[in-house]
Amino acid sequence: MPSDRVRTQTGLFSRVRRALVGSPLDVGDKTLAHRLALIPVLAWVGLGADALSSSAYGPEESFRVIQMHPHLAVLLAVATAFTVFLLAGAYAKLVEHFPTGGGYGVATRLLGQRAGLVGGSALLVDYVLTITISIAACGDAIFSFLPTGFVSWKLFAEGAVIVFLTILNLRGVRESITVMTPIFLVFVITHLVMIGGGIIAHAPMAAQTAVALKEDYHSAMSSLGLGGMALLFLHAYSLGGGTYTGIEAVSNALPLMREPRVKTAQRTMLYMAVSLALAAAGLITCYLLWKIAPDPTGAKTMNALLAQAVGHELGLGSWFMVVTMLAAGLLLVVAAQAGFIGGPRVMANMAVDSWLPRRFAALSERLTTENGILCMGAVSLAALIYTHGDVKVIVVMYSINVFITFALTMVGMTKFWWSHAPDPRVRRRRLLLFGSAAVLCSTILAVTVIEKFKDGGWVTLLVTGALVALCLLIRAHYRKVALSLNRLYAQLHNVPGTGKPVGPLQPKEATAVILVASYGGLGIHTLLNAFKLFPGQFKNAVFISVGVVDSGEFKGEDTIDALKARTEDTLARYVALAERIGIPATYRFAIGTDAVDEAERLCLDVAKEFPRALFFSGKIIFQRDHWWQWLLHNDTGYALEKRLHQAGRAMVVLPARVK
Numbered sequence: 001m002p003s004d005r006v007r008t009q010t011g012l013f014s015r016v017r018r019a020l021v022g023s024p025l026d027v028g029d030k031t032l033a034h035r036l037a038l039i040p041v042l043a044w045v046g047l048g049a050d051a052l053s054s055s056a057y058g059p060e061e062s063f064r065v066i067q068m069h070p071h072l073a074v075l076l077a078v079a080t081a082f083t084v085f086l087l088a089g090a091y092a093k094l095v096e097h098f099p100t101g102g103g104y105g106v107a108t109r110l111l112g113q114r115a116g117l118v119g120g121s122a123l124l125v126d127y128v129l130t131i132t133i134s135i136a137a138c139g140d141a142i143f144s145f146l147p148t149g150f151v152s153w154k155l156f157a158e159g160a161v162i163v164f165l166t167i168l169n170l171r172g173v174r175e176s177i178t179v180m181t182p183i184f185l186v187f188v189i190t191h192l193v194m195i196g197g198g199i200i201a202h203a204p205m206a207a208q209t210a211v212a213l214k215e216d217y218h219s220a221m222s223s224l225g226l227g228g229m230a231l232l233f234l235h236a237y238s239l240g241g242g243t244y245t246g247i248e249a250v251s252n253a254l255p256l257m258r259e260p261r262v263k264t265a266q267r268t269m270l271y272m273a274v275s276l277a278l279a280a281a282g283l284i285t286c287y288l289l290w291k292i293a294p295d296p297t298g299a300k301t302m303n304a305l306l307a308q309a310v311g312h313e314l315g316l317g318s319w320f321m322v323v324t325m326l327a328a329g330l331l332l333v334v335a336a337q338a339g340f341i342g343g344p345r346v347m348a349n350m351a352v353d354s355w356l357p358r359r360f361a362a363l364s365e366r367l368t369t370e371n372g373i374l375c376m377g378a379v380s381l382a383a384l385i386y387t388h389g390d391v392k393v394i395v396v397m398y399s400i401n402v403f404i405t406f407a408l409t410m411v412g413m414t415k416f417w418w419s420h421a422p423d424p425r426v427r428r429r430r431l432l433l434f435g436s437a438a439v440l441c442s443t444i445l446a447v448t449v450i451e452k453f454k455d456g457g458w459v460t461l462l463v464t465g466a467l468v469a470l471c472l473l474i475r476a477h478y479r480k481v482a483l484s485l486n487r488l489y490a491q492l493h494n495v496p497g498t499g500k501p502v503g504p505l506q507p508k509e510a511t512a513v514i515l516v517a518s519y520g521g522l523g524i525h526t527l528l529n530a531f532k533l534f535p536g537q538f539k540n541a542v543f544i545s546v547g548v549v550d551s552g553e554f555k556g557e558d559t560i561d562a563l564k565a566r567t568e569d570t571l572a573r574y575v576a577l578a579e580r581i582g583i584p585a586t587y588r589f590a591i592g593t594d595a596v597d598e599a600e601r602l603c604l605d606v607a608k609e610f611p612r613a614l615f616f617s618g619k620i621i622f623q624r625d626h627w628w629q630w631l632l633h634n635d636t637g638y639a640l641e642k643r644l645h646q647a648g649r650a651m652v653v654l655p656a657r658v659k
Helices: 002-021 032-036 040-056 058-066 071-097 104-111 113-142 148-171 173-201 203-223 225-238 241-252 261-290 302-313 319-335 337-352 370-387 391-418 424-488 490-494 521-533 557-580 595-609 636-646
Strands: 511-515 540-548 585-592 613-622 651-658
Touching: 040 058, 040 113, 040 173, 040 261, 040 319, 058 071, 058 225, 058 261, 058 302, 058 391, 071 203, 071 225, 071 241, 071 261, 071 391, 071 424, 104 113, 104 337, 104 391, 113 148, 113 319, 113 337, 113 370, 113 391, 113 424, 148 337, 148 370, 173 203, 173 261, 173 302, 173 319, 203 225, 203 261, 225 424, 241 261, 241 391, 261 302, 302 319, 319 337, 337 370, 370 391, 391 424, 424 521, 511 521, 511 595, 521 557, 521 613, 521 651, 540 557, 540 595, 557 585, 585 595, 595 613, 595 636, 613 636, 636 651
Parallel strands: 511 540, 511 613, 540 585, 613 651
Antiparallel strands: none
């Protein structure tokens, strides 16, 4: 009875999970990658929505700072549009040389591992806050037209949306984006009417507005001076930092896009840059023309007030404001996708580099980085609760990490082009592009940290610093384990040879197929124990290894050949060891984006070549168990074992004990 009850509960859990997340995808389907990849329009929806939806809070937070000096609004609108095109242009050129994106990859490759760690950590916090601020701003937009009695439910509703998005993303990226495409289109149409109609309706008053702005300029010069106005402008400008995050998200999500990926990403950035520049600059202009001021009660956003005014002026009625705010709120839900798409991919790349637990690089049955998605959802929910969904608090925290990643990326690319381009003309153009972006982003970062350190900026810096420290501890643990393995199995590196001649391979005889990573104690231990446990059984040995491309190993196209060479060198050393002890051996390897997928394919191919193959993998077992060991050491061997068993092939996972 107890066992039946357990099976029933397990079956119920599986059925619920399948209903929420979906059935497993067939990794052997050759059309799967093409079907899951994003075309430019879908990438614009899923990733560009993050940037475009920031018009729901970015322009407003910037305009709040300068509302007493509206003449700065014109400069703010122009600067915002310029920054959008500058960063989009920079990232469009960046992905040509670094297809895995900026932030972590570029900083690691060009500025060193520690700089990459800082960039990756800042980017992860940034993606968490992308989800948090998007959902918090969604709540503000939706509750702008709901009765005030519902406000007490706002935080609960926002938390429920994060949970919903987490489940939706576990089903898969393309599926989640396709569902939300109509929302994106409604947002574009309503905001086009609001901004375009708002500017056209007040165009006849342009001369009058210009006179008022001139008077305000002279008044500000006498009271603040040029330096005071510059600081005020930089403060307002920096608070719009969240506006530009979607550009980074596109470059980091390149592997999700349809071939040719670089062209798809560049087209997506073009769509994003044009739409975002028009939306952000247009809203700031409309605030100025319509004299929109923040609601003193905080019940309505400035966009809601603008939509209400424009709708009344154009004779559209109050329903226009409701539809516009509803579309904005729902698009902010779509915008949170950037965090769920980009965050887990950065975590996977950092996991392969041993900065984070390696299980974050694993894919689920739905081919999503499930552990990363769950982590992003949980942490963003915690951030929402901590800030009580206050956009004014979150936007300060958000802006700091946005410009940390931008600054590191632009500095790295400036260094890259300083010594890279063979054509002097190309070199000068790229240095101007990336150098300008580096100076701009570094200046905004410094101003934001200084101005807003006491208003929440310290929290972001503390959390990012704590994440950096945690990553250092994790890598130190992995290095300690590697050293322990090497000490424990040091004698294995000098295995005495038998002196017997090695005959040719015998594919029809029993063969030990051994999965290895680097050359070391774990792999040697697995080889020797496979033949010790099955004495006289195996006539051949085949070594299999996978070089992972899409993460730590690939931070530029020029590293592919080096990765192949290292992988083959490792396998050649194992073959030499096997032949030294009298075992005919060969190797097979693959270069791919997922170790388990590629290893499964290799194993099944080897099984056709060596029909009597038995597969072996090593697994680290600690003599002292700690609660965090299960998190830091993944079950890659067990995951592959499960897949091979489903394919009808046998596999043995051999333990390697470590103190």
